[in-house]
Amino acid sequence: xxxxxxxxxxxxxxxxxxxxxxxxxxxxxxxxxxxxxxxxxxxxxxxxxxxxxxxxxxxxxxxxxxxxxxxxxxxxxxxxxxxxxxxxxxxxxxxxxxxxxxxxxxxxxxxxxxxxxxxxxxxxxxxxxxxxxxxxxxxxxxxxxxxxxxxxxxxxxxxxxxxxxxxxxxxxxxxxxxxxxxxxxxxxxxxxxxxxxxxxxxxxxxxxxxxxxxxxxxxxxxxxxxxxxxxxxxxxxxxxxxxxxxxxxxxxxxxxxxxxxxxxxxxxxxxxxxxxxxxxxxxxxxxxxxxxxxxxxxxxxxxxxxxxxxxxxxxxxxxxxxxxxxxxxxxxxxxxxxxxxxxxxxxxxxxxxxxxxxxxxxxxxxxxxxxxxxxxxxxxxxxxxxxxxxxxxxxxxxxxxxxxxxxxxxxxxxxxxxxxxxxxxxxxxxxxxxxxxxxxxxxxxxxxxxxxxxxxxxxxxxxxxxxxxxxxxxxxxxxxxxxxxxxxxxxxxxxxxxxxxxxxxxxxxxxxxxxxxxxxxxxxxxxxxxxxxxxxxxxxxxxxxxxxxxxxxxxxx
Amino acid sequence: xxxxxxxxxxxxxxxxxxxxxxxxxxxxxxxxxxxxxxxxxxxxxxxxxxxxxxxxxxxxxxxxxxxxxxxxxxxxxxxxxxxxxxxxxxxxxxx
Numbered sequence: 001x002x003x004x005x006x007x008x009x010x011x012x013x014x015x016x017x018x019x020x021x022x023x024x025x026x027x028x029x030x031x032x033x034x035x036x037x038x039x040x041x042x043x044x045x046x047x048x049x050x051x052x053x054x055x056x057x058x059x060x061x062x063x064x065x066x067x068x069x070x071x072x073x074x075x076x077x078x079x080x081x082x083x084x085x086x087x088x089x090x091x092x093x094x095x096x097x098x099x100x101x102x103x104x105x106x107x108x109x110x111x112x113x114x115x116x117x118x119x120x121x122x123x124x125x126x127x128x129x130x131x132x133x134x135x136x137x138x139x140x141x142x143x144x145x146x147x148x149x150x151x152x153x154x155x156x157x158x159x160x161x162x163x164x165x166x167x168x169x170x171x172x173x174x175x176x177x178x179x180x181x182x183x184x185x186x187x188x189x190x191x192x193x194x195x196x197x198x199x200x201x202x203x204x205x206x207x208x209x210x211x212x213x214x215x216x217x218x219x220x221x222x223x224x225x226x227x228x229x230x231x232x233x234x235x236x237x238x239x240x241x242x243x244x245x246x247x248x249x250x251x252x253x254x255x256x257x258x259x260x261x262x263x264x265x266x267x268x269x270x271x272x273x274x275x276x277x278x279x280x281x282x283x284x285x286x287x288x289x290x291x292x293x294x295x296x297x298x299x300x301x302x303x304x305x306x307x308x309x310x311x312x313x314x315x316x317x318x319x320x321x322x323x324x325x326x327x328x329x330x331x332x333x334x335x336x337x338x339x340x341x342x343x344x345x346x347x348x349x350x351x352x353x354x355x356x357x358x359x360x361x362x363x364x365x366x367x368x369x370x371x372x373x374x375x376x377x378x379x380x381x382x383x384x385x386x387x388x389x390x391x392x393x394x395x396x397x398x399x400x401x402x403x404x405x406x407x408x409x410x411x412x413x414x415x416x417x418x419x420x421x422x423x424x425x426x427x428x429x430x431x432x433x434x435x436x437x438x439x440x441x442x443x444x445x446x447x448x449x450x451x452x453x454x455x456x457x458x459x460x461x462x463x464x465x466x467x468x469x470x471x472x473x474x475x476x477x478x479x480x481x482x483x484x485x486x487x488x489x490x491x492x493x494x495x496x497x498x499x500x501x502x503x504x505x506x507x508x509x510x511x512x513x514x515x516x517x518x519x520x521x522x523x524x525x526x527x528x529x530x531x532x533x534x535x536x537x538x539x540x541x542x543x544x545x546x547x548x549x550x551x552x553x554x555x556x557x
Numbered sequence: 558x559x560x561x562x563x564x565x566x567x568x569x570x571x572x573x574x575x576x577x578x579x580x581x582x583x584x585x586x587x588x589x590x591x592x593x594x595x596x597x598x599x600x601x602x603x604x605x606x607x608x609x610x611x612x613x614x615x616x617x618x619x620x621x622x623x624x625x626x627x628x629x630x631x632x633x634x635x636x637x638x639x640x641x642x643x644x645x646x647x648x649x650x651x652x
Contacts, residue, residue, distance in 0.1 A: 173596040175626040379603045416622040464581045
């Protein structure tokens with residue numbers, strides 16, 4: 001399998017002579033260069049095929065498998081993960097979702113030949129308000145579309161053979177005035193566009209972030225992706241895929257952070273004793289580990305939901321992205337406290353930590369800011385309060401079985417709103433009735449269930465103004481709290497569906513009890529005193545996994 | 558639903574839609590012109606999705622979430638809904 005093969009080719013991260021080890025990653029970052037040795041490894045396994053659907057000759061069939069392949073890449077070098085592949089994926093999903101047969105074929109051939117596609121959404125003046133974008137593609141007197149405007153901070157803008165550009169294709173107001181254009185650099189006349197200078201950055205320094213400026217640049221007639229004017233809809237459907245997989249891949253950054261911190265803790269003596277023996281240090285390790293498990297559980301359930309509950313995905317993808325990005329950011333920050341001065345030293349044995357710390361923000365809230373994700377969930381909440389949360393059917397149990405079979409990915413079935421459906425909420429209620437749930441787990445589970453009840457009352461009463469960007473700041477707490485409830489639902493149900501497999505790490509109630517305890521704390525509830533034996537067991541697990549040199553995730557790799 | 562029942566439904570649907578649009582736009586229903594694009598009242602893409610959900614619940618039907626984007630006035634929405642319901646009842650009659 002590709003993930004194992006990648007790990008093998010990347011080799012021991014701690015070997016200073018390894019051309020794809022931490023020292024080499026750090027040196028490329030210091031120079032602000034693309035990590036060439038890493039790209040060679042990805043070329044060698046034909047990584048681009050992971051982004052191309054199977055029916056077009058690639059290996060993209062399941063989002064959970066895609067995440068599994070990319071996690072080791074992010075663990076080694078987040079800039080490699082974003083700069084090599086994910087930026088092409090962000091562009092390509094628009095083509096898979098909306099392109100015609102020939103456009104899909106062109107992009108598949110380009111990627112399978114090792115090429116790149118740039119995702120041209122971002123304009124500095126508009127941030128995530130992409131419907132406010134200025135780049136236009138309007139017909140000239142001869143009827144040919146002409147591009148005018150700029151795209152900025154675009155990964156691989158200068159070296160991608162093709163680009164997907166989000167542009168205004170009608171001057172009418174409303175949500176049917178934009179389209180995606182699939183343009184190949186070789187088809188654009190020289191002189192009608194120019195490359196902008198590279199944008200220097202503090203994180204992801206190995207990613208070539210550039211831009212393009214167009215002036216009356218004509219594009220071929222077959223450039224528009226899908227139905228002209230349907231760009232906002234295509235974007236909102238495509239983003240469901242990318243919001244699902246990107247944060248899931250970025251959990252590799254927390255894994256790397258745990259590995260570095262465990263190494264430091266193992267080696268460090270303070271006050272005549274090992275750092276690993278200090279309860280405070282163990283609690284930080286345990287918390288970060290549990291946060292990783294929560295992220296993985298939520299990411300996996302969300303990815304499986306895209307296959308099994310595509311018409312509810314608009315809700316889950318954005319809620320998950322918000323919650324995972326938040327947990328990763330907080331957890332890596334907490335780990336930095338263990339490292340002391342080592343967390344900001346730019347070289348030496350632990351220098352890789354500060355690089356990951358700098359790479360995390362663009363990995364986790366680049367592409368879609370957390371507030372943007374909350375803004376996608378918020379307007380759906382009143383209808384959930386009126387419908388789904390008052391009772392409904394639990395989803396198919398396969399959604400909670402990591403690694404289990406899945407129906408094919410269907411871009412056509414992704415919709416812009418869950419339409420008042422939220423099957424996962426019914427699974428939370430059902431978990432309360434499950435037999436043999438340990439008392440402390442059940443107590444935390446009740447916190448999540450009560451939270452959903454409170455959310456139902458508050459969301460049903462939301463005023464129209466509070467559904468949009470005019471929402472009062474405290475109202476954005478509602479989708480954030482919903483995301484926490486969704487995470488608790490994912491964790492408890494993955495455990496319930498795994499506990500019959502006694503040899504499995506997942507079957508043990510310890511991780512899920514700790515996970516729901518953390519989530520209750522995030523919801524502002526007092527989860528009661530810390531069970532010290534949990535901290536000890538979880539921290540010991542972190543150290544053992546570090547010594548084995550394996551991953552820290554729920555599912556082995 | 559039968560085609561013959563649609564005609565009386567239409568005036569009440571119009572006033573219901575004016576009330577909903579006025580609610581989201583924070584205006585009086587009397588200020589809402591059914592022939593004017595909802596974007597003129599500041600109803601952005603988010604409100605359009607919410608209005609679609611309200612309309613689905615009100616009529617007990619399933620609509621494309623983008624129905625308000627494609628039919629951006631109250632008149633256009635009513636025409637679309639009537640055509641859709643009329644079409645489905647004709648199909649039911651034929652079956």
